[in-house]
Amino acid sequence: xxxxxxxxxxxxxxxxFEVLYRAYRGLMFYIANRILGNSEDAEDAVHxxxxxxAENMKKISDPKCPKTRGYLVTIVESRAIDRYRRKNLHxxxxxxxxxxxxxVPEDRVEDGLAKCILRLPARYREVILxxxxxxxxxxxxxxxxxxxxxxxxxxxxxxxxxxxxxCEEEGVPL
Amino acid sequence: xxxxxxxxxxxxxGAALLDSLPPPEDCDHVFAPxxxxxxxxxxxxxxxMGLYTALRRIACFLLAGLIGGSVWLTVDAQARERFFGWxxxxxxxxxxxxxxxxxxxxxxxxxxxRLPEIPEGYSELDVLDSANGQSFLYANDDGEILDFGYLxxxxxxxxxxxxFQTDGMEKKQxxxxxxxxxxxLDTSGKIANGVVWVDREADVLCYLSGYLSEExxxxxAESVTQEK
Numbered sequence: 378x379x380x381x382x383x384x385x386x387x388x389x390x391x392x393x394f395e396v397l398y399r400a401y402r403g404l405m406f407y408i409a410n411r412i413l414g415n416s417e418d419a420e421d422a423v424h425x426x427x428x429x430x431a432e433n434m435k436k437i438s439d440p441k442c443p444k445t446r447g448y449l450v451t452i453v454e455s456r457a458i459d460r461y462r463r464k465n466l467h468x469x470x471x472x473x474x475x476x477x478x479x480x481v482p483e484d485r486v487e488d489g490l491a492k493c494i495l496r497l498p499a500r501y502r503e504v505i506l507x508x509x510x511x512x513x514x515x516x517x518x519x520x521x522x523x524x525x526x527x528x529x530x531x532x533x534x535x536x537x538x539x540x541x542x543x544c545e546e547e548g549v550p551l
Numbered sequence: 552x553x554x555x556x557x558x559x560x561x562x563x564x565g566a567a568l569l570d571s572l573p574p575p576e577d578c579d580h581v582f583a584p585x586x587x588x589x590x591x592x593x594x595x596x597x598x599x600m601g602l603y604t605a606l607r608r609i610a611c612f613l614l615a616g617l618i619g620g621s622v623w624l625t626v627d628a629q630a631r632e633r634f635f636g637w638x639x640x641x642x643x644x645x646x647x648x649x650x651x652x653x654x655x656x657x658x659x660x661x662x663x664x665r666l667p668e669i670p671e672g673y674s675e676l677d678v679l680d681s682a683n684g685q686s687f688l689y690a691n692d693d694g695e696i697l698d699f700g701y702l703x704x705x706x707x708x709x710x711x712x713x714x715f716q717t718d719g720m721e722k723k724q725x726x727x728x729x730x731x732x733x734x735x736l737d738t739s740g741k742i743a744n745g746v747v748w749v750d751r752e753a754d755v756l757c758y759l760s761g762y763l764s765e766e767x768x769x770x771x772a773e774s775v776t777q778e779k
Contacts, residue, residue, distance in 0.1 A: 395594060402590075403578030410580075420586040427593055447565045450572065485567035490552075490560035495567060506568070509554075509561035541552060551552045 396440040401449050409457040422460050426453040448511055451503050454478050455522055489549035496543050501536035634749045637756050651704050651711035660703035662753050663778040673697055683711045697761035727772045746772050
């Protein structure tokens with residue numbers, strides 16, 4: 378049993394997590410704080426995000442590559458929005474799926490479809506980026522967003538429908 | 552919209568999102584001590600994440616859960632022994648079920664136990680709280696787990712049951728502070744030994760399991776202190 382346990386507790390995984398933590402905790406706090414506007418809540422969101430990251434370490438190959446940074450940004454944004462929603466949930470509040478999250482200036486990208494992705498509400502953008510930019514499976518995406526697989530599939534479907542609607546509004550050919 | 556077009560656009564959008572953020576090295580923040588403490592625990596847990604997951608899946612001599620009495624229809628009624636308010640029953644699957652049969656407390660006992668010192672090389676991995684007790688998990692760099700826990704009397708709304716899987720282990724009577732205790736010795740050389748005893752003053756069941764010798768495990772059991 379011990380040999381098996383030591384194999385799955387590979388030393389590179391433990392160091393990878395520590396590298397991620399040291400390198401990105403400041404950036405993750407910055408994003409969470411911009412969304413939540415409160416240092417204490419933002420720190421809690423960063424912690425929530427690292428709990429998810431720790432549970433999915435096998436999915437990370439290089440701690441310093443842009444893909445990993447994109448993944449961490451998506452996860453902390455998702456956790457911050459969840460915290461915001463839980464603290465502010467009220468019948469008149471918009472649903473979390475409509476929350477804008479981190480806003481990217483449109484001049485950052487020229488491609489029409491990419492511009493439309495950046496206009497998506499955060500929850501939809503997150504699932505699109507995790508699935509189609511980062512390449513995670515539906516099951517992996519569900520775990521990262523703390524959803525059931527069924528809910529993640531529905532979210533993916535709704536995100537694509539919303540994206541199609543934005544493209545139609547903007548006259549972006551599909 | 553084709554999947555290929557979506558992937559290409561998602562890559563561009565993802566890159567634009569990252570470009571809109573400040574460089575990580577410019578994002579300084581002094582985190583609160585409470586955050587540092589929580590992260591310190593998570594970092595320790597991450598060091599043993601695979602172990603931690605596997606531990607929960609393939610525990611050998613370990614708290615398996617607090618289980619309702621109705622589950623225990625397969626108990627061999629002959630294999631039953633009493634320790635003050637506590638009873639040990641051996642199930643037909645060679646597991647040991649300890650449960651409180653004395654008078655229920657009105658509310659959960661406010662007693663806490665600690666290991667004042669843990670063996671060299673071990674660090675705290677996690678603390679699991681239940682309605683009637685706590686379990687402290689420690690691990691060393693070889694991935695060996697040391698588990699200390701205790702369980703107080705049941706109350707009118709909570710049960711006090713604990714289940715230890717002891718397949719392939721030899722049970723023997725030992726003494727902790729001169730009083731009878733159950734020792735489970737691994738004969739395969741692969742899994743942790745364990746000791747279960749009752750603090751008779753408070754009628755609290757305590758247990759320890761770890762990759763330590765009988766002598767060391769009993770010495771550790773005798774070092775357990777109650778926090779007032």
